[in-house]
Amino acid sequence: MTVLAVPGSKSVTARALFLAAAADGVTVLRDPLLSDDTEGFAEGLTRLGYDVERSPGAWRITGRPAGPAAGHAEVFTRDAATAARFLPALAAAGHGTFRFDASAQMRRRPVAPLTEALRTLGVDLAYEGEEGHLPLRVVADGVKGGAIELDASLSSQFLTALLLLGPLTKEGLRIRVTGIVSVPYVEITLAMMRRFGVEVAREGDTFVVPPGGYRAQDYPIEPDASTASYVFAAAALAGRTATVPGLGRDALQGDLRFVDVLERMGARVETTADATTVTGTGRLSGLTVAMRDISDTMPTLAAIAPFADGPVRIEDVYNTRVKECDRLEACALNLRAQGIEVATGRDWIEIHPGTPKPVEIACHRDHRIAMSFAVAGLRTPGTTFDDPGCVKKTFPGFHAFFADLRRTWEV
Template identity: 80%
Template sequence: MSVVAVPGSKSITNRALFLAAAAEGTTVLRRPLVSDDTEAFAQGLTALGYDVEPGPAEWRITGRPAGPAAAAADVYCRDGATVARFLPGLAAAGHGTFRFDASPQMRRRPVAPLAQALRTLGVDIRHEEAEGHLPLTVVADGIKGGEIELDASLSSQFLTALLLTGPLTAEGLRIRVTGLVSAPYVEITLAMMRRFGVDVVRDGDTLSVPPGGYRATTYDIEPDASTASYFFAAAALTGREITVPGLGTDALQGDLRFVDVLERMGARVDIRPDATTVSGTGRLSGVTAAMRDISDTMPTLASIAPFADGPVRIEDVYNTRVKECDRLEACASNLRRQGIRVDTGHDWIEIHPGTPASTEIACHGDHRIAMSFAVAGLRIPGGVTFDEPGCVKKTFPEFHDAFGELCRGWGL
């Protein structure tokens, strides 16, 4: 059995950074993820005037419930969607002029639902170029609060941004949600808000966020479940066994449910309070999986699908088309380059059994494409190469080293 120490969750680390910055007092974050996205978030907070002290095993953040200390700031979000979608809400709760820009990749991704919601609440949002995209400027004078309607069918991050901002408004927020994808990420947000002293009331599709702010705390960051999916898939694909400690029955992240899909395909899964183990059985069965709520693991499944004994159909994943790249199309095109028959539609992909050829994977600058197809390389004579191997820095800079060490341990 191999035990893999997966780095901390990006989703949890960046939510915790927001909450810590907004809280009264000093928060200690233990075992945060150190990656391009989390460094961008921390540097964004620093630009806004927050006190962030990174260390080797923990970060300390001194909060400012009144909003950014800076009267003006220019925040560069790099490739980080959570940076670009969460920090404008934090800035809007303060007083000043705050500009947000990002990489060309992130400029292409939408921020319109968040911008429109903040405008409805009276915040002055200005787009410099394409409407609904970065760069944008927030001219802030606090947020009164009130009622808004939000379509979060493209990304749950828009809803999370407003939920996180709600306690910083004068009167609180009532958010009626008309569409939602990746719902487990919203559950992460609500659970973390409770840890920082705020309870959100849910009534059907409406969430009510009280005013009053957050309280600082000490918070342990659990391992990243999306990253763990690559190691779990490796075990299922090769007939080996992998245990990831720190991800168990009490894990916040919905992406741990990826192991349920592997179990349906024939792997053995053991989820304990403090760890999850996946054991390959030497076979993978075809499966149909609706992955709307765990769509970040869609490329992981797509990469190993050719090795199943029947077609693998992944449904309800339109939102993967508006990630770092069009992930559905990126998976399809890479699989076809490997000689695999693939059919696609608006929100689905079906992958047929075959023998993938060794080829260079087109990453499209997307960390999840690179890490997913590294898994398939374990069963491909000659393996695979990548046109942009360094794109993994977004969430797991040491991925190639960690995966290589695992392979050497297995004699692959």
């Protein structure tokens, strides 16, 4: 058995940074993820005037319930969707003029569902380029609150941004949601808000967020379940056993449910109070699986799918087309380049068994494409990548980590 410590959760770290900035007092985040996305988020907070002290193993953030200390700020959110979508909501609760921009990749991703909701709440904002996309200017004067409707069919991050904003408004929020995806990520948000002192009520498709603010916490960041999917898939593919501590029965992240998919394919899975273990059995069965709620792990499954004994069909993953790249199409193109038969539709991909040939994987500047096909490379020696450095977004040390794993397993 190989015990592998994976980095902290990107999703949890980003939410914790918002909550810490909004809370009354000093919050300590234990073992936050150190990556381009989270560094960009923390830098954004600093530009907005928050006191962020970073040291090894812990970040200390002095919260400001009244909003950013800066009256004016230029914030560059890099490739980070969480920063690009959460920070404008945080800034709206304060007073001042704040401009948000991002990389060319992030500029292509939508923010309109969130910004239109903020406009409904009376926030003065304007796009400086393409409608519905960054760059964005926010002229903030606090948020009164009230009732709004939100289309969350493209990303749950729009809902999370509004949920996190709710306690900072004068009257709270009633958010009626349509078309929600990635529900487990919303559950992470609600659980973390509860930890910081806010209880959100749910009435059918409506979330009721009370005003009143947050309380500072000493908050540990659990390992990243999406990153752990690469370890678990590698074990299933290589016929080895891998244990990830810190991701047990009470883990916040829904992407841990990826192990249920591996179990359906033939792997053995054991989940205890504080760890999850996957053992490969030498067999992977084909299956049909809906991955709407764990869509960040879709590329992981797609990359190893050719090694199954039957077709693997992944359904209900349209939202993967508006991530860092069109992930569904990127997986299909790379698999076809490897000589694998693939069919796709609007929200599905079907991958047939085969023996992938080693090729240069087109990463499309997407960390999840690179890491997923690195896992499949255990069975396809000679696989290379056109942009191996894109993993810095969430796991800068991934390639060294994975090389160590290969040596340990002698594969």
